[in-house]
Amino acid sequence: MRYIPQVLSHRSDRDDWSTRHSVLATARRTAALVNVLAEDLPDPAAVAEVLRDHGETGPLDLTADEVAAMRAAAAMLRPVFAAEHADEAAAALNHLLREHTGPLRLTSHAGTTPWHPHLDRDDDAPWGVWLLTSSCMALTVLVWDRQQPPGRICASSACDAVFIARGSGPERRYCSRRCATRERVAAHRRARTAGGPGEGRRSPEVGAVPAENQL
Ligand SMILES: [Zn+2]
Numbered sequence: 001m002r003y004i005p006q007v008l009s010h011r012s013d014r015d016d017w018s019t020r021h022s023v024l025a026t027a028r029r030t031a032a033l034v035n036v037l038a039e040d041l042p043d044p045a046a047v048a049e050v051l052r053d054h055g056e057t058g059p060l061d062l063t064a065d066e067v068a069a070m071r072a073a074a075a076m077l078r079p080v081f082a083a084e085h086a087d088e089a090a091a092a093l094n095h096l097l098r099e100h101t102g103p104l105r106l107t108s109h110a111g112t113t114p115w116h117p118h119l120d121r122d123d124d125a126p127w128g129v130w131l132l133t134s135s136c137m138a139l140t141v142l143v144w145d146r147q148q149p150p151g152r153i154c155a156s157s158a159c160d161a162v163f164i165a166r167g168s169g170p171e172r173r174y175c176s177r178r179c180a181t182r183e184r185v186a187a188h189r190r191a192r193t194a195g196g197p198g199e200g201r202r203s204p205e206v207g208a209v210p211a212e213n214q215l
Contacts, residue, residue: 093143
């Protein structure tokens with residue numbers, strides 16, 4: 001379950017499947033789900049939309065109980081995103097791997113997908129287990145690959161969204177351009193207030209630095 005059955009006779013199908021289910025794609029799906037599930041009462045339709053945005057097809061009639069189980073899994077994953085260093089991320093993941101996942105196994109979903117690793121005990125695991133185990137799998141590989149925390153929580157005090165770190169280059173601090181812009185404007189106002197009249201004229205213009213460099 002949870003994977004789209006594919007006819008494997010065409011190489012392009014396999015490539016497409018691999019792209020949609022790559023480690024990074026899975027980790028980004030985790031971040032998007034952790035964010036949509038952060039609401040007190042997440043809308044099942046909104047959760048289904050995030051799943052579809054990340055490659056799920058077919059009927060996604062999530063029940064309130066299934067969404068509640070996914071929300072509990074998302075809360076358990078948040079400490080991995082809060083980790084400041086690789087060893088903290090590894091400790092958070094090791095806790096989840098020890099207490100909440102099955103042993104590593106390979107599955108091809110009865111020959112309908114390429115072989116890939118799973119940490120759940122059953123291909124038909126419920127949605128909450130699926131979210132926790134598929135996320136642990138991807139985040140664990142990212143820590144292995146990058147020797148850094150796999151993601152972060154937005155640095156804006158008005159936002160608690162999580163996102164997957166780039167893994168190279170200057171680290172982004174904010175989940176989105178919107179948060180980066182809001183924080184930059186607020187910092188500019190604070191600097192002007194602290195500096196008194198005239199200070200604003202000597203400060204760099206808000207927007208002088210392209211937003212994408214500040215993300
Ligand atoms: Zn944010």
